[in-house]
Amino acid sequence: MIPIHSVYIHIPFCQQICHYCDFTKFFYNEQLANDYVDALKKEMSTYVPEKEKKVKTIFIGGGTPTALTVPQLEAVLRHIAETFDLHECEEFTIEANPGDFSKEKVALLSTYGVNRVSLGVQVFDNEMLKTLGRIHTVKDVYDTVSLLQDYGIHNISTDLIYALPNQTVAHFKDSLTKAMNLDLPHLSTYALQIEPKTVFYQRYKKGNLPRPPQEDEVKMYDILKTTAAKNGLYQYEISNFAKQGFESKHNLTYWNNNFYYGFGAGAYGYLPGKRYGNIRPLPAYIKQVNNDGKPVLHVDKIGKKEQIEEEMFLGLRRMEGVSKRQFTDKFGVSMDKIYRPSIEELVQRGWLLEREDQIALSEEGKIVANEVFERFLLDDLVI
Template sequence: MVNAVYLHIPFCDYICHYCDFNKVFMQGQPVIEYLEHMDSEMERTLERFPTSSINTIFVGGGTPTALNEQQLEQFLHSVSTKFFPYTEEGLEFTMEANPGSVTPRKLEIMKKYGVNRLSIGAQAFQNSLLKRLGRGHNVDEISDIVTMAKHAGFENLSLDLMFGLPEQTLEQLSDSIERAVDLGITHISSYSLQVEKKTVFYNQWRKGELPLPTEEAEAEMYSELIRRLEAHGLKQYEISNFALPGYESQHNITYWKNNEYYGIGAGAHSYVDGVRRANAGPLKQYMSRIDEHGFPYVDENELTKGEKMEEEMFMGLRMRQGVSKQTFEEKYGTPVESVFGEQIEKLVYKELLKDTGSHIALTEQGFFLGNEVFQEFLAV
């Protein structure tokens, strides 16, 4: 049964130098037409794949808060009309929000339609690094959005921070962490920079114009991140995520537990009835596919039992608690050791995994070498 919804707003006021998500410049785009097609996809998805309960909704992008107030209200009205009949008390409803693109009125609209969690794209607290990233905001606007959000009644606030940036120092990362914590944030997501194709940074890297930290320096940054956030009470519950108790992202936990979810919008992905589906990314193609076929799918892949078990491991191991042996056996009808015993034994010997009795989980060393661990569970 599907209990989670992801909705994609691809519009941006500017394009960050590292971003490879599905996005387009806002200016001149058919925003209203796109939102109408999203509304249609929501309705048809619920008709084809019914659910009885929605626990989490996440609006990502792009920049959802690039929508103007009228567009934002139209979009959130669609979401509430389609999905709220299935929601229960305790719904986690998250919207990504960028500093500089949020107004008190937009926050008021979000509250009106049930949004209760904001994921704020700060990335760094140094204007020089923000400029290098191609971000459209400055440091002051980060504190401004947090102040506005709290004034509007938002208590569940997550902040994105990046490390391993061009010419970033350990001292700058430490400063960013402390300044984020000082704002009274309840959750922090922090990822190292990944240089992806079709980005400004990729072109700079190919030309030798992207001075990145060494692997040792990046590992030191990650260690500093964990140490400082844990000292402030933000517990690491996943490789890249930290939260005060009770503020863990329930939507992202859906992904890490390999549970099913709807994906609505251009370029969105979904996982329903054991099938992973990918939507068309270009706006015109997305909308024309809905008009012509009812759904915007460009790829549908029904997973084998083996593929599902692999995903259960390399997704679940991202969480500090790891993979539940009981849940694995209930889902797949066989003990995890009977499928991955050799891999688990090897990684336990290398002190990258541990068997707690109820779970298979990463060790402290394993958190730094996660990719090496996950690779062991692919194509077994």
């Protein structure tokens, strides 16, 4: 059996629903959260065999994991420690909103081995934070970073969003500068995406969501890359920048197309030969877990064709790109045999760089990455 070394755990509760978010999330309710934590523990215990307990990365995401009370958060962390062997865990991350941490919660993280925090900062502007539906302030960001560092947690990542409603290039540059002044080792930065079933989507459909012009979005991305590099953060993935040694090991699990467990309502997992998604509605998730411990809504078979496509989509998100040699070792067929016409076309258009053993996105290719990825879809696979 192939060992599974990474674990994603979803906590779907939020104190407020952000206007742009389409992840599985629900307003916090203490009793519902208690029931959810019990169900989550049962799901983990059902799925993880004894011989697969060693893990290298754990990521608790949301929602807002830090919306849980201290006893609820401790129950989750304790069960993780009881379910998995954490002695070889290299990275244990929790997502958090600035302002959600008390000293007691941070002490819990330290006690149970959490060594990385991903902060949903989004923007350094109080009025724009309100526009996004965020409840923290810029001061909360500084206070939270200071508190975490006081407890010895220095591996902190900040998330920023750009191309926000009414945002100018100068405004984004100012926000990015403030993020850089924190001198943290990791930065994730994304252009705003308007997703269905969000407040922003409804406003967009009504014409009430003014977006920056596309050329400004491109300028923001260029400023992002230049500013990060000047501050010692190198770009290792389309949207992620880090000091050497502080790359997100858990997210590299996804981009390297490796296997991982997914636990919780709406969570996704990837195991040999299949990708699965859990039930999203909380009452249905809890009921199914209490029934048989297996709240899976659907399972997609991942055959060789799908594995190859995902190897290209995900691998090309990394700046180092995809190794031809590793591709051949993994799939028993050369990349050129399957993709030579696509590679030549993309190189000619200036969207792809080809080296002796690597193909990678060019600077222009990063901007049109989704169009590049489409060229690696396969109608059929004949080897």
